[in-house]
Amino acid sequence: MTRTLLRRLALSIPLLFVVTILTFVVTGLTPGGAAETILGTSATSAKIAALNQQLGLNQPVYLQYGHWLEHAVHGNLGTSVLTGESVTTILGHALPVTLSLIVGAVIVAVVIGIPLGVFSARRARSGGQVVDAVSLVGFALPNFFLGLMLGYVFSNVLNWFPASGFTPLTQSFTGWLSSIALPVVTIALPGAAMIARQTRQGMLDVLGRDYIRSLRARGLPERSVIYKHALRNALGNVVTQLGIYIVGLLLATTLVENVFAMQGVGTVAVSATSEHDLPVLEGAALYFTVVVVIAFVLVDLARAWLNPKLRRSH
């Protein structure tokens, strides 16, 4: 297990570098630049040059990156060129939003998806059609559209949930739950559909194997055959898919944050892009990448736990 962990972490270091350097380089190539954005279009080139100098934006890109990295390692991600606020503060408010949505979505997707997949695998033919239909719809629904519709029905019309805004967990538990309920359901439904499908396919594949018949021949109860043995063997692919799902959630959360007017990391990144606020964008890139790294570490560990062949301890 430790070997898996180390390998994943080893892969993650270059990943962090790749992402942050890529972001730096690409935005650094922007002709416009933060200075122009701050001063507005009417600014003179002299003023722009002066601000650039002040912000250190006229230095070569690799130097700028070097400075940033140096500070970042010490926990200082700089300040927003627009508002002057510390990047860590900005992201510190945004992160709980994104995390609530991601964690919530994964939990809901798994809790709905896996049982649905198992259930439909046991009723192969009819179960398959239902799951296929549901997963097709889940796949095709744009989450921003679904969010709008759910918001309209459950907030505007029924008034069960707030239409917008995020209530931090520290403030009120029920408030927090009701503020994330609709966004989480929006992004969790496609995930649940995908997981149900993957689980079903995995189960069908496993249930056709020799050892399943052998397990039954041993007189073991059917529920043990299905839930203890078959499911465990079928989950490997599902877990891998979960990792990819989580990466996709970075975009999905950005979209639903927009619909429900929440300020998550994605939303912060989007505004930082149009405002050329490089430090903030860099910080967001870093945070997102860390989230992904953690997710993949957990995925790898889960897969190794499920599948003894993936452990290299012998």
Add this chain to the structure above:
Amino acid sequence: MMTTSRPADGPSAADPPAASPLLEFKALTVDYRGPDRKPHRAVDNVSFSIGRGETVGLVGESGSGKTTIGATAVGLAPAAGGVIRFDGEDITRTSTARRRQLSARLQIIFQDPYSSLDPLRTVGRTLMEPLLLHRGNSRGEAGTGVSAMLRRVGLDPSAASRYPAAFSGGQRQRIAIARALMVSPELVICDEAVSALDLSVQAQVLNLLLGLQEEYRISYLFISHDLSVVRHMSDRIVVLYRGQTMEIGDSESVHDHPSHPYTQALLSASPIPSPRAQARQRERLKLALRPARPAATTAFCRFASRCPFATEICEQQAPALVPGPTGADVACHHVAEAVARATV
């Protein structure tokens, strides 16, 4: 490192009785990377050859290297050392172009009839391919050739328009044989060609192979784990264990009067379809094998860990392949003892 055994000087049982051999393996060594990335010697210094019109049987259990030898001969596995010669030409590491030309003369039939035919192509197209490639036939000419060959292997020519999925295992093997024989090769490697077939179908396919051999004067390298099938088909037999040659000789000697302890064990372990005879043989088997210890691969004679006659020298020095008392070549330090015990 291991010292390699040298084949005896002078005429040996490893070579065909007549003149120049058609296919020759000299000191062939093949290494293999297991799934755990550890290198593993699949074939260790094996030498023998096959003459024209002759059948040499290659027999051994799993891990003996017999399939690897066949694969190396047709270029499917790389040789780490040694030489393979076909009709005098060194083919150990040839180019793809030369392989193409060779395939008109050297062919192979695989074990699994369900995997050896492209499921997305009709039987006719699969059989036509060698003709188009080597004979430069037109489609029409090739079609006639295909029908003729299908008849020859006992199938109706209408099979050409069907897909492999429509046929049983035995029928697919016939198609595989047809494919191998389309351009009248001189040597065909039969890699466990009948092992996956029912007994009655196996008999039919073996008879077909024998008939074709007589008609076209083909040589066979007949690879199998079944000693009695190998004996039935072969003029000479090579016995392998964990990549090493244990015994080589003509079929009667090796099968009816085995000299090497492993051959004796193999023979004693193959159950006889006769209860009384089998009961007697069971007693012999008890003496033929020690319980297997986990792979003692450091021993020079690979069979030492299971051999009832093994002594220290077996672990320290690889036995040379030398002529034994029955005329077969044997690689064993204790041949005399083994032969004496066997004649009980």
Add this chain to the structure above:
Amino acid sequence: MTVPLAAAGKPHARPRLSPLAIVAMVVLAVLILAAIFAPLIAPYNPIAENLSAAYQGPSAHHLLGTDEFGRDLLSRIIYGGRVSLLGVAEATGLFVLIGLPLGLLAGYFGGVLESAISLIAEVSFALPQIIVVLAVLALVPDSTASAMIVLGVLGAPALAVFISGAVKSVRAELYISAARVTGLRPGRIIVRHVVPAIVSPLIVQVSLFAGVALLFQTGLDFLGLGTQPPQPSWGSMVADGATYLGRDLWMVLPPGLVIILAVMSFGLIGDALQDARADRRRTTTAGARRRAPAIRPLSSARDQLTVPADAALTVRGLSAETTGASPAAIVEDVSFSVRAGGCLGIVGESGCGKTMTVMAMMGLLPEGVRTTAGQILFQGQDLRTCTPRQYSQVRGSGIAMISQEPVANLDPSFTVGHQITEVVRHHGGLSRRQARARMIELLEQVQLPDPGATARRYPHQLSGGMAQRALIAIALAANPAVLIADEPTTALDVTVQAEILDLLRRLREQTGLAVILVSHDWGVIADACDAAIVMYAGEVVEEAGIDDVFDQPRHPYSYELMAANPRYANQPRTPLPSIKGTVPAVGEWPDGCRFAERCRFAAAECRAAEISLDPVADGHWSRCLRNTEVPQLKLENA
């Protein structure tokens, strides 16, 4: 089961598309054509404002209504398709252009290339695409093309990995080796043999990606990052509609629904192809020619006999057939008995019904097969009358089973030890410690070296012989009275086989275990059994004590089958006596004697009516009218 040539029917068709898939393709074609011919089709100019007509629902003038500026929604959707579909084309194009060749090469050649692709893919999976896209958009603002290109490039490694996997499994097939032996160049092999095999999965992946790309593109537009006003786009139209949702619910629906429709169509193509390609490689099942089930009264004298007193298990008149539209009998009127400590062999070739017979005994017939008659008498009850619940109690503790392919019969996720204790505890209700002690005891009983270490191993770490011993240990865990061994040694080396058969013999002697051994190998039967039945085309054709059946077979099939064994061959390198023809397929069993067509002793009377299984000597039964003519076999070298 063997497949007759006749049943194959027409040459293998291309995978058929379901009606839904065809609908999906039509929908996409319509959308694409509408986008291309927008200027010709759209009723209005998409950016033409008409404030007096704002916020209208569907009407005769505006089929899909208008937006906040009075612009016709239908026209805007048609024009909006241009942006979105073009974006999808850009992303998907790069996805395939980069991913496919890389995947083909990596999968076919493996090695460094494959590892490199794998590594790149792992990194790219983890890349937060949104950040990269945002960075690119910061560079080239409002450029949908740039964003979609980036998406395609970022997604390509995933396709490469998928294709690489598919290619690897095709490459492992022997027909690729055959092509290599023929000396075909790799390029030729890839094009001719590999690509056709991966076309279907490729299309599935591409259409799924197209769907994802469309969602991505519309999402970007929704955030205001791609297409800018007044250029219409589906995503920005949804965003507009969102702003005015309170006032006009309708505005947001047409663009939203069109997106759903388009993505669903992409998804359906993927789905439909996935299902259609499933069976290209499977053998066709035997023709479902209906055969009126012969009314066979329990006429065999065999069945009238009372159950022997020392019988551990007795089967009487067991019959089974396939379910469904045209049921076909696969086992007919099979009877036998095995005593405690004895071993009964069931001999036959593929398709004779021996495996189905033992499955029926275990109550583990696959879906599509059921028993129709007979009794399975075990410990005073007829198992055929059991409920599934009762049956599951009998399994393991009453009757146990081991099969071919030992490693595949063990759950790969659990250790050997766990799989034994699991059974012990389920049937015996022992504590953990007691179960563990019993587990070690069992491992010793099957002579596995170092039981403690072996118990900690996983199935993939075992050799075939060790795995089979482990399975025997599991089978013994609940002290069954009967062990069914279905071709237990077929996949094992002959020296290992001898050990396993020896183990079974010892277990019979030590514990009085009754064994039913199914095999196609006469040598195995001769070694392990004290009685045997021979099955052909679903029936028992001969039954006798082991010495009797070998000394004097009394059915032509038994005789021919033994004679076909090279061990009995008179002279090497001469043709073996072989049985002409092939086994009749299920559903095509002839009337009268089923072996008559292939039998050298057959006469007219053999084909006239059903033959019953009759006693021909003491304890010897045969289903043959000419049984006295069957010769003896002499084994040359005993």
